[in-house]
Amino acid sequence: MEPVHVRCPLCLRDHAFVIPVYSCPCGAPTALRAVRGAPATTVTQRVWADFWVTARCDVCGREDQWPQPELGCPCGTVLRVPVRTEPPARPGTEPEPDPGTAPGPATADGPPAHIPLPRTAPRPRPPFQPLPIRTARDAVTVAGLYLGWLGFHGVAQPIERPVSRIDLRAEGALAQVETSTCPTGVRDIECLWLNALSESVSGIFFSLAGYEDAATRRADLVSMPLFAMDLTGTPQPVNAAAEKLLSAGA
Template sequence: MPDRVPVRCPVCRRDHQYVPAAYPCRCGAAVVAPPALGAPARQLVHRVWEDSWITVRCGACGRQGRWPQPELDCCCGAVLALPVLSVPQAAGRGEPEAARQGSSPAWDPVALAVHWLERLGHREVRRMERRGASAVGLRASGVLAEVETAARPVGARAVECLWLSGLAAGLPAVHFARAGYTAGAKERAEGIGLALFALDASGAARPVSGAAGELVRGAGGGA
């Protein structure tokens, strides 16, 4: 499978190079949903739960898992869904076990955040503007959210800025982070009542603030 897959935006006709994401199977292999070469991408206008996830079989052990549908953000603002090959496979197939375990596969925190927002009862999730180089804004029915995609803990300033954005929009706010939060961020979130969730590659969203725990309990423990 190529390291990069050419993708053309159907809206503005720009060409992109997409790097397929890999996800960790329990056996240690990196599972990849390879985009189909030459198949046209489609613009995501309204996100539908079933369309956001695909079933991928690990080529190393045969396990099947549900992973995010490959997506790409075009600079024109369109979000593109990429069709995948009919027989997904595991990256690193045939590599030594030690080499697979030593890898650090990529995963999509934005798609996971969308999943958990919907499980918490917030539908019609759509992407908003990017907040800096690595943060992505989301808006759903009754909530404003931000996802930090970088592999570094979120600080207190980002937490407070999201809280202020929620106040301006008249909506409660929820923060998701790929690498957790600093002690200062957690302390500030407790003081202002902001919900913080830590995401991980297993697909879990772990509440790390009191407000987040209340959201989970209100949704019947769904997260």
């Protein structure tokens, strides 16, 4: 890929940035394309729902979500590189018809009308794209991305971790991320459950070291989803509530 020239709007440094190339399930490389001439934007507050960008494979036409390209400037600014979400049109080709429409009968005044067809099933989620976990901050980042992937909107991390130990908030959910080397105990499960109950939302727990048996039993009693994470950055469901959330989404 040809490097993209990105200028930091704060310190005016110029950077040569190569946008990552991802692999579509069809096997073709899918590269996000920068918007030439568009300035990079600074990331001042992280909203994990904005971390993803939808792009279509120009080989099979499949649409998937990929991480929004970002660049860290030495001045400390995080820059978001604007990208196009549509592949360039190839000569002699026309856009594929919307699968939700079908051609209707021709009319005397123009081309055939289009009659929308009912959608029989929601579009499945694309595979979750894990990020390696090297620090506690990475673990919170992965949990935030995972919540957004599950379908929770407005996922955000508080500027400072409050006394309640809530690490992430979203529409309809509170999440705690335990990064210690000790398995999560009953007290942590109960604290998150009480905080979520007071706000009439769901509590979701992520842990790097797993859970004590008593903690898992208590989570089952209150139907709290438990996820375990490893250093590869792929959360795994631990109990039935987590399995149900993974299957149905938010």
